[in-house]
Amino acid sequence: xxxxxxxxxxxxxxxxxxxxxxxxxxxxxxxxxxxxxxxxxxxxxxxxxxxxxxxxxxxxxxxxxxxxxxxxxxxxxxxxxxxxxxxxxxxxxxxxxxxxxxxxxxxxxxxxxxxxxxxxxxxxxxxxxxxxxxxxxxxxxxxxxxxxxxxxxxxxxxxxxxxxxxxxxxxxxxxxxxxxxxxxxxxxxxxxxxxx
Amino acid sequence: xxxxxxxxxxxxxxxxxxxxxxxxxxxxxxxxxxxxxxxxxxxxxxxxxxxxxxxxxxxxxxxxxxxxxxxxxxxxxxxxxxxxxxxxxxxxxxxxxxxxxxxxxxxxxxxxxxxxxxxxxxxxxxxxxxxxxxxxxxxxxxxxxxxxxxxxxxxxxxxxxxxxxxxxxxxxxxxxxxxxxxxxxxxxxxxxxxxx
Amino acid sequence: xxxxxxxxxxxxxxxxxxxxxxxxxxxxxxxxxxxxxxxxxxxxxxxxxxxxxxxxxxxxxxxxxxxxxxxxxxxxxxxxxxxxxxxxxxxxxxxxxxxxxxxxxxxxxxxxxxxxxxxxxxxxxxxxxxxxxxxxxxxxxxxxxxxxxxxxxxxxxxxxxxxxxxxxxxxxxxxxxxxxxxxxxxxxxxxxxxxxxxxxxxxxxxxxxxxxxxxxxxxxxxxxxxxxxxxxxxxxxxxxxxxxxxxxxxxxxx
Numbered sequence: 001x002x003x004x005x006x007x008x009x010x011x012x013x014x015x016x017x018x019x020x021x022x023x024x025x026x027x028x029x030x031x032x033x034x035x036x037x038x039x040x041x042x043x044x045x046x047x048x049x050x051x052x053x054x055x056x057x058x059x060x061x062x063x064x065x066x067x068x069x070x071x072x073x074x075x076x077x078x079x080x081x082x083x084x085x086x087x088x089x090x091x092x093x094x095x096x097x098x099x100x101x102x103x104x105x106x107x108x109x110x111x112x113x114x115x116x117x118x119x120x121x122x123x124x125x126x127x128x129x130x131x132x133x134x135x136x137x138x139x140x141x142x143x144x145x146x147x148x149x150x151x152x153x154x155x156x157x158x159x160x161x162x163x164x165x166x167x168x169x170x171x172x173x174x175x176x177x178x179x180x181x182x183x184x185x186x187x188x189x190x191x192x193x194x195x196x
Numbered sequence: 197x198x199x200x201x202x203x204x205x206x207x208x209x210x211x212x213x214x215x216x217x218x219x220x221x222x223x224x225x226x227x228x229x230x231x232x233x234x235x236x237x238x239x240x241x242x243x244x245x246x247x248x249x250x251x252x253x254x255x256x257x258x259x260x261x262x263x264x265x266x267x268x269x270x271x272x273x274x275x276x277x278x279x280x281x282x283x284x285x286x287x288x289x290x291x292x293x294x295x296x297x298x299x300x301x302x303x304x305x306x307x308x309x310x311x312x313x314x315x316x317x318x319x320x321x322x323x324x325x326x327x328x329x330x331x332x333x334x335x336x337x338x339x340x341x342x343x344x345x346x347x348x349x350x351x352x353x354x355x356x357x358x359x360x361x362x363x364x365x366x367x368x369x370x371x372x373x374x375x376x377x378x379x380x381x382x383x384x385x386x387x388x389x390x391x392x
Numbered sequence: 393x394x395x396x397x398x399x400x401x402x403x404x405x406x407x408x409x410x411x412x413x414x415x416x417x418x419x420x421x422x423x424x425x426x427x428x429x430x431x432x433x434x435x436x437x438x439x440x441x442x443x444x445x446x447x448x449x450x451x452x453x454x455x456x457x458x459x460x461x462x463x464x465x466x467x468x469x470x471x472x473x474x475x476x477x478x479x480x481x482x483x484x485x486x487x488x489x490x491x492x493x494x495x496x497x498x499x500x501x502x503x504x505x506x507x508x509x510x511x512x513x514x515x516x517x518x519x520x521x522x523x524x525x526x527x528x529x530x531x532x533x534x535x536x537x538x539x540x541x542x543x544x545x546x547x548x549x550x551x552x553x554x555x556x557x558x559x560x561x562x563x564x565x566x567x568x569x570x571x572x573x574x575x576x577x578x579x580x581x582x583x584x585x586x587x588x589x590x591x592x593x594x595x596x597x598x599x600x601x602x603x604x605x606x607x608x609x610x611x612x613x614x615x616x617x618x619x620x621x622x623x624x625x626x627x628x629x630x631x632x633x634x635x636x637x638x639x640x641x642x643x644x645x646x
Binding site: 222225226228278286294295296297298300303304306307308310311323324325338340365366367368374375377 | 518519520532533535538543544550551554
């Protein structure tokens with residue numbers, strides 16, 4: 001058997017890559033939900049690093065080429081979704097799920113939990129200055145916030161953090177994507193806040 | 197306003213066609229289910245005939261290009277679905293990888309077979325001192341042990357040995373790779389073991 | 393500064409998420425520099441609102457009252473002439489409140505960003521998952537080569553111990569049988585003392601005693617015969633075995 005020329009090898013690789021992309025598209029389509037990188041690399045039988053590079057490449061391709069759908073990273077997984085510009089057509093289907101908006105209290109509470117997670121209810125209340133029991137329960141019910149365990153302090157209060165659904169709804173790739181603010185550093189706070 | 201040249205018109209149409217295809221992809225993706233031609237033509241604001249020709253064209257494109265999904269006509273509507281050749285990968289989405297260990301009895305039996313292969317069941321039982329029928333059957337079922345033939349002795353008992361799967365799972369290159377037992381007194385015992 | 397009492401009536405306490413929210417409203421309405429809050433005016437306006445709420449017969453949440461107390465406390469500290477012993481910490485009584493307000497402002501800002509992002513990402517639609525066979529799973533063997541070796545060693549050790557144990561057992565059986573043989577000889581001799589002919593099958597019957605005991609009994613009989621203390625007869629092959637005491641001629645040895 002004749003050895004492959006570098007050109008042939010490249011072509012073969014291109015073919016394989018295409019096929020892998022097709023597999024990933026099919027799998028993500030069927031999943032509907034986000035699929036973890038671990039699961040994807042298991043399915044395409046590639047290591048995690050290779051899988052990430054393949055899928056990042058796909059993400060760019062969906063974005064730049066003429067497509068109605070796109071790929072987005074959510075936490076440690078990926079999910080197919082429609083491009084936002086086609087929303088006006090999709091709603092004409094008549095059965096797009098209408099999500100109820102959140103209250104101001106919910107946005108505030110979510111903001112505190114997102115920034116400072118894991119946090120206790122007491123911490124949230126300390127910043128908001130009001131009881132936040134029901135608001136947190138409501139966010140947990142909406143699957144935007146979840147319990148992350150208990151703090152190792154008297155009373156062992158519950159610790160809260162944001163969920164994958166939070167990332168999905170607010171369009172963040174991961175919690176690390178949130179703009180960083182260090183509230184403890186007074187000087188930074190003073191510098192950052194414009195005086196008007 | 198200047199009139200469009202036929203060339204420009206064609207270009208514009210190409211652009212529009214692309215955009216319409218994107219809209220249809222997004223709409224069909226979000227729908228999940230099949231969407232009627234009537235609904236689709238209403239959404240893209242084209243007559244039924246044009247819609248059918250656009251979507252038939254898309255159907256061909258999905259089919260012939262490197263994609264994981266395709267378009268299917270179902271009754272009077274159309275639906276996006278995965279290409280059948282990727283079914284085996286999609287099925288893996290539902291797979292939960294279960295890690296399973298071996299029982300003490302299985303390890304013992306496997307060790308005797310691995311170190312002394314080919315061996316009969318009687319030999320295994322002689323060393324273990326207990327009936328090993330089920331354990332051996334179980335190891336055969338797990339493809340760690342296989343029949344190697346029959347011993348040329350009264351009753352022609354089956355001979356067992358380890359499989360390639362055994363080498364793979366335990367990470368040995370060959371049976372010669374088995375960890376060496378360096379306990380001298382056990383070696384003496386081995387000499388004493390009668391060969392049946 | 394405008395008089396708050398006038399427009400307070402049109403604002404319901406419910407419109408504010410909490411005391412910080414209300415304070416922020418006042419700060420923004422009065423275009424106040426957050427780092428230099430005119431505490432007297434702000435406190436007055438804040439109290440005006442609370443009084444207005446009370447007049448409207450609305451229940452005032454305790455948090456609003458706590459803030460009122462805090463504001464009044466700060467106000468009193470600002471108004472009192474600075475005492476010498478307090479001068480050393482040189483602390484602005486407003487500092488803690490300002491920091492909390494800044495922290496709250498960040499939260500409010502981020503909450504606004506979240507609201508915007510949510511509206512933007514609401515335009516993205518997802519697909520419902522396809523039905524997949526649920527029960528499918530792949531079994532991955534989790535094995536350890538060192539455990540295989542360990543088990544092998546242990547098995548051989550157990551085998552070795554058992555072999556030793558079995559030879560030990562055999563010795564014990566023999567020992568036990570020796571005692572038993574002696575016992576059987578004694579039993580037979582006792583019976584023979586009564587000067588009768590013994591029927592072997594009557595004494596040692598396989599239906600009543602074990603094979604081992606029958607064999608031992610037979611050995612005992614042979615032993616006695618050998619020592620000249622009994623005579624064994626068997627008239628036909630496989631027939632009954634009789635054991636008779638042999639008279640000792642006393643004067644023989646005399």
